[in-house]
Amino acid sequence: MDESNNLSKSVIFPKGKRITNDHFIGAVWLEMLVANDSTFLCPIGNVTFEPGARNNWHTHPGGQILLVTGGKGYYQEEGKPVRMLQEGDVVKIRPDVKHWHGSAPDSWFTHIAISTNPQRGEAIWLEPVTDEVYNGNTL
Amino acid sequence: MDESNNLSKSVIFPKGKRITNDHFIGAVWLEMLVANDSTFLCPIGNVTFEPGARNNWHTHPGGQILLVTGGKGYYQEEGKPVRMLQEGDVVKIRPDVKHWHGSAPDSWFTHIAISTNPQRGEAIWLEPVTDEVYNGNTL
Numbered sequence: 001m002d003e004s005n006n007l008s009k010s011v012i013f014p015k016g017k018r019i020t021n022d023h024f025i026g027a028v029w030l031e032m033l034v035a036n037d038s039t040f041l042c043p044i045g046n047v048t049f050e051p052g053a054r055n056n057w058h059t060h061p062g063g064q065i066l067l068v069t070g071g072k073g074y075y076q077e078e079g080k081p082v083r084m085l086q087e088g089d090v091v092k093i094r095p096d097v098k099h100w101h102g103s104a105p106d107s108w109f110t111h112i113a114i115s116t117n118p119q120r121g122e123a124i125w126l127e128p129v130t131d132e133v134y135n136g137n138t139l
Numbered sequence: 140m141d142e143s144n145n146l147s148k149s150v151i152f153p154k155g156k157r158i159t160n161d162h163f164i165g166a167v168w169l170e171m172l173v174a175n176d177s178t179f180l181c182p183i184g185n186v187t188f189e190p191g192a193r194n195n196w197h198t199h200p201g202g203q204i205l206l207v208t209g210g211k212g213y214y215q216e217e218g219k220p221v222r223m224l225q226e227g228d229v230v231k232i233r234p235d236v237k238h239w240h241g242s243a244p245d246s247w248f249t250h251i252a253i254s255t256n257p258q259r260g261e262a263i264w265l266e267p268v269t270d271e272v273y274n275g276n277t278l
Binding site: 012027033034067069088 | 150151152153173174178179180181183202206208209226227229231233234249253255256268
């Protein structure tokens with residue numbers, strides 16, 4: 001794969017390390033820009049997805065905000081149509097809304113993820129986004 | 140001034156409108172990416188400074204986080220040396236710490252500003268950053 005034109009080095013903020021847990025399909029990298037702490041209550045990560053990568057369906061008890069810095073991606077809430085994302089887009093994910101996000105099939109994708117009200121608890125991870133669901137969004 | 144190579148269109152996020160209040164020296168633009176609300180408690184603005192522009196000394200009762208997306212800038216806390224800022228830098232401003240930020244004399248500067256714990260109140264604005272203080276940082 002020619003990565004030179006596909007955000008393989010992330011955008012502006014460091015790409016970080018590849019995520020090794022089971023909450024993702026495909027390769028995804030995370031660099032924490034701000035740790036979770038009791039002073040700021042504002043953990044911030046920079047997340048980079050290879051083409052076709054996405055996280056499982058999940059919810060955030062306190063919500064999350066995404067700031068898209070590069071590439072092309074998808075965001076979908078359960079029961080709603082997919083939303084196409086690109087550089088400069090902002091996604092406000094309300095508490096407890098089941099959703100997933102990831103890259104388009106033919107593009108890397110990078111966003112900043114800001115966890116809001118983190119004192120309400122960690123993300124709750126659910127089932128994977130199947131190829132059928134994911135590919136349905138590419139039509 | 141040739142703005143074409145100086146981030147005059149901001150970086151990634153919209154440049155927004157010029158700020159017209161008295162808390163700044165020089166031209167500064169603001170686009171709110173996320174409004175302050177009781178669900179997310181996470182107002183986010185994109186701020187762009189023309190060369191030499193800076194805000195007055197101020198404090199945030201709940202703190203603030205800056206994510207630098209482009210250009211060259213300065214950040215200074217009272218009684219500390221100036222910190223030079225560039226693309227990819229992150230600044231964690233603790234509650235009630237007196238500080239200012241702005242662009243370098245020869246560069247535009249853009250950062251995302253995330254207000255943390257906004258329920259603690261608005262920024263408290265203090266005196267301007269004099270040319271003497273500002274220029275002292277350029278030596």
